Amino acid sequence: MDKFTTLTGVAAPLPLVNVDTDMIIPKQYLKTIKRTGLGKGLFSELRYLEDGSDNPDFVLNKPAYRNASIIVAGDNFGCGSSREHAPWALLDHGIRCVISTSFADIFYNNCFKNGILPIKVTPEQLEALFDDASRGANAVVTVDLESQTVTGPDGGSISFEVDPFRKHCLLNGLDDIGLTQVKAEKIHDYEAQLAADRPWA
Amino acid sequence: MSAPRTLYDKIFDDHIVDRQEDGTCLLYIDRHLVHEVTSPQAFEGLRVAGRRVHAPTKTLAVVDHNVQTTDRRFGIEDPESRMQVETLAENARDFGIEYFNELDKRQGIVHVIGPEQGFTLPGTTIVCGDSHTSTHGAFGALAHGIGTSEVEHVLATQTLIQKKSKNMRVTVDGKLPDGVTAKDVTLAIIGTTGTAGGTGFVIEYAGEVFRNLSMEGRMTVCNMSIEGGARAGMVAPDETTFAYVKDRPRAPKGAAWDAALRYWDTLHTDDGAFFDKEVRLDGASLPPIVSWGTSPEDVISVEGLVPDPDLITDEGKREAKKRALAYMGLTAGTRITDIAIDKVFIGSCTNARIEDLRAAAQIVAGHTVREGVSGMIVPGSGLVKLQAEAEGLDAIFKAAGFDWREPGCSMCLAMNADKLGPEERCASTSNRNFEGRQGFKGRTHLVSPAMAAAAAIAGRFVDIRQWRGPV
Numbered sequence: 166m167d168k169f170t171t172l173t174g175v176a177a178p179l180p181l182v183n184v185d186t187d188m189i190i191p192k193q194y195l196k197t198i199k200r201t202g203l204g205k206g207l208f209s210e211l212r213y214l215e216d217g218s219d220n221p222d223f224v225l226n227k228p229a230y231r232n233a234s235i236i237v238a239g240d241n242f243g244c245g246s247s248r249e250h251a252p253w254a255l256l257d258h259g260i261r262c263v264i265s266t267s268f269a270d271i272f273y274n275n276c277f278k279n280g281i282l283p284i285k286v287t288p289e290q291l292e293a294l295f296d297d298a299s300r301g302a303n304a305v306v307t308v309d310l311e312s313q314t315v316t317g318p319d320g321g322s323i324s325f326e327v328d329p330f331r332k333h334c335l336l337n338g339l340d341d342i343g344l345t346q347v348k349a350e351k352i353h354d355y356e357a358q359l360a361a362d363r364p365w366a
Numbered sequence: 367m368s369a370p371r372t373l374y375d376k377i378f379d380d381h382i383v384d385r386q387e388d389g390t391c392l393l394y395i396d397r398h399l400v401h402e403v404t405s406p407q408a409f410e411g412l413r414v415a416g417r418r419v420h421a422p423t424k425t426l427a428v429v430d431h432n433v434q435t436t437d438r439r440f441g442i443e444d445p446e447s448r449m450q451v452e453t454l455a456e457n458a459r460d461f462g463i464e465y466f467n468e469l470d471k472r473q474g475i476v477h478v479i480g481p482e483q484g485f486t487l488p489g490t491t492i493v494c495g496d497s498h499t500s501t502h503g504a505f506g507a508l509a510h511g512i513g514t515s516e517v518e519h520v521l522a523t524q525t526l527i528q529k530k531s532k533n534m535r536v537t538v539d540g541k542l543p544d545g546v547t548a549k550d551v552t553l554a555i556i557g558t559t560g561t562a563g564g565t566g567f568v569i570e571y572a573g574e575v576f577r578n579l580s581m582e583g584r585m586t587v588c589n590m591s592i593e594g595g596a597r598a599g600m601v602a603p604d605e606t607t608f609a610y611v612k613d614r615p616r617a618p619k620g621a622a623w624d625a626a627l628r629y630w631d632t633l634h635t636d637d638g639a640f641f642d643k644e645v646r647l648d649g650a651s652l653p654p655i656v657s658w659g660t661s662p663e664d665v666i667s668v669e670g671l672v673p674d675p676d677l678i679t680d681e682g683k684r685e686a687k688k689r690a691l692a693y694m695g696l697t698a699g700t701r702i703t704d705i706a707i708d709k710v711f712i713g714s715c716t717n718a719r720i721e722d723l724r725a726a727a728q729i730v731a732g733h734t735v736r737e738g739v740s741g742m743i744v745p746g747s748g749l750v751k752l753q754a755e756a757e758g759l760d761a762i763f764k765a766a767g768f769d770w771r772e773p774g775c776s777m778c779l780a781m782n783a784d785k786l787g788p789e790e791r792c793a794s795t796s797n798r799n800f801e802g803r804q805g806f807k808g809r810t811h812l813v814s815p816a817m818a819a820a821a822a823i824a825g826r827f828v829d830i831r832q833w834r835g836p837v
Contacts, residue, residue, distance in 0.1 A: 183561055183661050187800045196432065196446035198453050200514075212800045226403035233569045239682055242561040244595065245800060246779075247497040247511035249673035269498060270531075270597045270759055273512050306724055310520065318440045328529070330390045341515070342417070345523045348384050348392060352420075352525060355383045355394050362427045364628045365618035 168281040168338035169310055172261050174234030176306040178298035179226045184271060185245035186236055190254040203250055204257030225258070227302030235262045236307065237291070237298045241274025242283075252279045262308050264315065266291050277331045280338065282310060284325045293317070310336055367744070367788055370636035371754060372533045373602050374568045377633070380582070381491050383525055393528045396490035396506075398520050399476045400427040401723035402454040403781070404495030408518035409457040412712040416433065420524040422462040426485050426531045429804040431781050433468045434482035435744050437704050447782065458505065461521075474747020477501040477589065477715035481581070482749055484614025488603035488630040493520055498715045498797065500591040504584035505611070506603035506633045508568070511592065518588040531597065532642040535635075538575040540650030545831040548583035549717060549814035551647075552590040553655040557665040559645055562594030567643060570635060571601050575603070581610040582721035589716045590797050593662040602634040619630065654830050657799050657812040659690035666702060668817070668829045674698035674834040693801055694809050695789060705826050710735075710822040711804070712815055713744030713771075715779035717795035720753050722815040723748075727759040729819035733835060735767035736825030742769045742784065744776040768822070780805050793821035 194206030212223045219226045225233060236255075242265040243251060252275045255263070263276070264284045276283045286294065297317040298304045307316040310332060316322040334341070345352075360366060378547070384392040391784065398572065405427070412418070430446035442448040451468065458465035466473040467671070477498050480486040486502045492509035493499060495517040496752050502509035512526065520526055553603045556563075562637050569591050580608055584601045592600030601607075609629065611617045618626045653667040656760060663670060666673065675687035675698065696705070712718070723745065733742045745751035751773055754760055778785040778796035785791050786808025795818050799810040811822065820828045823836050 176821060180685075181681070181689075182620035182682050184473065185798075185800045187798070187803050191802055191806075192779050195398075195403050195781065196444075196450055198410070198450060200407045210806065212547035241565070241595070241687075244561055245497065245798060247499075247513055248493060249515060250406075251511075269562070269564060269595060270565060271513060277789065278513060282401075289555060322605075326782075328390075329388050330386065341520045341527060342415070342519050345519065345527065349523075351384050351392070352394070352523060354526075359394070363489070363626075363629060365622045 166278070166338045166340065169261065169280050169282050171307065171309045172234060173305060173307040175230060175232055175302060176198065176235035176298040176304050177230040177233035178181045178235050178295050179224055179238040180295055182239035183241045183244055186243055186248050186251040187245055188242070189251040190248065194254070195248060196299050200253050201257060203254035207254040207258045209316065223277045232259070234259050234304055235264065236260055238263060238265045240266045242268050244269040247271045249275045249278070252276050253283050253329055256281060263295055266290070278341065279336060282308065282333065282335060284308070286323065286325060318322050368680065370639040372635045372639045373506060373570055373600055373633055375639070376475055378530055381544040383719055385776060389529055390523045391530065392520040395520050395524050395526055397485055397494055398425045398519070399480055399492070399494035399499070400425060401431055401476050401496060402429045402450040402492070403431045404514050405517055406450060406453045407459065407514050408521060416750065417522045418519045419461040419463060424524060425463045425521070426480070427454055427458045427465040427470050428473055428476050428479055431775045431779065431797065433774045433776050435776045435784055438772060438836060440443050442783070444517065452585065469747035471752060474750065475715045475718065476582045478719060478746035478750065483506065483709045484617030485613055487617065487626070488588060488607060489633050492508070494525060497590050497592045500596070500598050501585050501589040501715055503588040503591065503598050503600035504581060506600055506630070508598055508600065508707065510597040513739070518604070531568045532566055533640065533815060534596065534643040534645070535641040536569055536571050536645045537573040538649045539573040539576065540646045540648050540708060542575055542649050542652060543831065545816065546652050546654055547814040547816065548579055548586040550652055551649065551795060552587045552657045553657065553662070553665045553710055554647060554652050554813060555645070556594045556662045557655070559594050561593060561661050561663045562595045564591060564594040567596045567611055569596045569599040569614045571599060577604070578599050580721055581606060582719040585719065586716055586804050593797055597738050603630050606611065634660065638711065641693045645798055651714045654814065654817050656817070656827055658694065658696060658702070659687060660693055660799055660801050661690065662797070662799060662812060664690060668702050668827060670701050670702055672696045672698050672702070674702040697766050703829060706791070706826045707739060707793050707811070708822050709786060709798060710739065710740070710741040710818050711777045711792055711794040712818050713746070713776050714796035715746065716797040718744060718746030718750065720750050722795065723750065723754045723759050727762045727817035728767045729816050729833065730768070730823065731762050736836070739764055739822055739825050741776065741822040742771060744771045745773045748775045777804050793818045793827065
C-alpha cells in the first residue's frame with residue numbers, strides 16, 4: 166500500500182447524499198479478477214452518456230476537475246455494498262482523499278486498506294469545502310495527515326479526527342497482514358483455548 | 367460481579383485475541399464465507415506473498431453472484447463471469463477450501479447456504495466479502511461484511527483488526543397484522559432510522575415481533591441491517607434458533623451439541639446492559655411497505671401517496687429526494703396502489719428462502735401473471751429449490767406464468783443476464799433500490815414476497831391485507 170502523508174490537489178464537489186458503492190462502481194465492472202484498471206468504471210452511470218461518450222455535466226469530466234485528487238461529497242458516502250472495487254476505482258482514477266460529513270463503515274475501512282484517506286468534517290466545514298471546491302482549477306486543497314489538517318485555497322485551515330492506529334498505518338504504508346502475523350503466537354494460544362472451551366466452533 | 371453486557375458485548379469479548387492500548391482489537395473469526403466476486407484479488411494477494419490459508423476448514427466457498435439462473439449444465443455462458451467462477455474453483459482447490467460449484471445442489475446465495483448447512487452457528491463470528499453477511503446475525507452470531515483486503519487478512523490469519531462498535535437496540539413489540547411480514551418490519555425500521563442511522567452501531571433486534579418470527583423472518587430483518595447503515599444486526603438465540611440449527615450437516619452433534627447449547631443459552635443481553643441508542647416501533651400498527659425512491663429509507667405504507675419532496679426543509683435531502691422521484695419516473699401525490707409495474711423479482715438473500723416462496727405461492731395459487739408483466743422466481747439455493755418442488759410450489763408459479771429459475775443472486779444486483787431494461791419498473795423482494803442496481807436506469811420498488819406476488823397478478827401494487835385476487 167502507498168503511504169499517505171500530504172496531498173495537494175484539486176478538490177471536486179459532488180454534492181449528493183447517500184452516494185452508494187453501486188454508483189461509485191456499477192456491477193458490470195466487478196467481473197474482474199484484478200485490483201487495477203477500475204478507473205474507467207468510476208461513477209460510470211453518471212460519467213458517461215448512453216452512447217458511451219463523456220457526460221459534460223458530470224464534475225469529473227469538466228476540464229477543471231479532470232485531474233482532481235480529492236472529492237468533497239454529501240453525507241453517508243460509500244453506503245451499500247462492501248465492494249472494495251469502490252476504493253480501487255477511486256484510486257485508479259487518481260483520487261486519494263474523500264471528504265464528507267459521514268461514511269458508511271465498510272467503505273470507510275476499505276479506504277484505509279488502499280492508501281485513501283476518508284475525512285469526516287462537520288456540516289459547516291463541508292459547506293465551506295463545497296465553496297472551495299466550486300472554484301474549479303483554483304480549488305487546490307492541501308491535506309496533511311500528520312497534522313490532521315485540510316487547508317483551503319484561501320489558507321484557511323480545519324482540523325479533523327482520525328483513529329491513531331489507522332493514521333500510523335496510512336502514514337507508513339503498513340501491511341495489516343504482516344502486522345497481525347507478528348501476533349501469530351497469540352492467535353495460536355487463542356485457538357488452543359477455543360478448542361477447549363468451544364470445540365464445536 | 368461484572369457489569370451487565372449486551373449480546374454483542376459478550377460475543378465480541380469472547381473473540382478478542384489481542385487488544386491494543388488504543389482499543390484496536392484483533393478479533394478471532396470462526397466462520398468465513400467466500401464468493402467469486404470479492405475473493406479473487408485476496409487469493410492473488412496470498413499467492414504473491416507466499417501465504418497459505420490459516421484455517422481452511424473454517425472457510426466455505428460458493429458461487430452465487432455471477433451464475434446464470436437458466437440451465438447451467440453446459441457451463442457459465444458469459445466469458446467474464448466464467449473466468450471469475452473458474453478462478454474461485456481453482457483457488458478453493460489450491461488452498462484446500464470446501465467449494466460448492468454451480469451444479470452442486472447445495473449451491474446458492476452465500477447467505478442462504480451458510481445457515482442451511484449449519485455453518486452459521488449462534489455465538490460465532492462470521493464474515494464474508496459481502497455486505498449482507500449481516501443476515502447471519504439472525505442466529506445470535508456477530509456477522510458482518512468486509513472488504514477484499516480484509517478477506518485476505520482473514521484467509522491468512524483467521525482474525526480481523528476491529529474496533530468495537532456501539533450498541534443499538536431496536537425493539538418492536540405487539541403482534542404483526544396479517545399480511546405484514548419481516549420485510550415490512552425491516553423496511554419500516556430503515557424508514558425510521560434512515561440509511562445512516564445505524565452507522566457505527568451493531569443492532570440487537572428485541573421484542574415480541576422478533577421472538578415470534580421464524581428464522582427465515584429473522585434473517586430477512588438482519589439481512590437489511592446494513593441498509594440502515596449498521597454492519598451487523600442480531601437476534602438472541604432461542605428455541606426457534608436451536609430447532610433450526612439442530613441436525614444440519616455442519617451443526618454440532620451428540621455431546622458437542624449439548625455443550626454448545628449450554629453456551630448458547632448464555633447469549634442474551636443482561637438486564638440493565640447499556641445501549642447507546644434505542645429505537646422502538648409498534649408492530650401492531652405496521653402496514654405493508656413499498657419503497658418509492660432510490661434509497662431503502664424511501665419507504666411508505668402501501669396505503670400512502672408518493673411523498674412531496676418540496677415539503678422537506680433540509681436542502682441536501684430535498685434535492686436527493688427530487689432526484690429520486692425523477693429517476694423513478696414518479697409524481698408526488700400518486701397513490702402507491704396506482705403504480706403499474708413491468709417486472710417482478712422474487713429472490714435474493716433477503717427473501718428467497720422456503721418460507722418466502724410459500725408466502726408468494728399462497729398468493730399466486732389459482733391466478734395468472736398480468737398480461738404485459740413478467741415475473742421471475744429465483745430460489746435462494748438448490749436445496750430451497752428442491753424443497754419448493756417437493757411441495758409443488760414450482761407448479762403453482764409456472765401455471766401462473768412465472769419463470770422458475772436456478773439459484774443465485776440474479777436480479778438483486780444484475781451481474782448476470784437477469785436485469786431490468788431502462789425505465790422498467792420492478793416489484794422486487796431484494797434489498798437495494800439504488801440507481802442502476804437492477805439494471806441501467808431500472809426502477810426498483812422493495813416489497814415483501816407476498817406483496818411482490820400480488821403485484822405480479824394485479825399488474826400494480828395492491829394492499830395485501832385486502833387481497834381477494836385480481837380485479
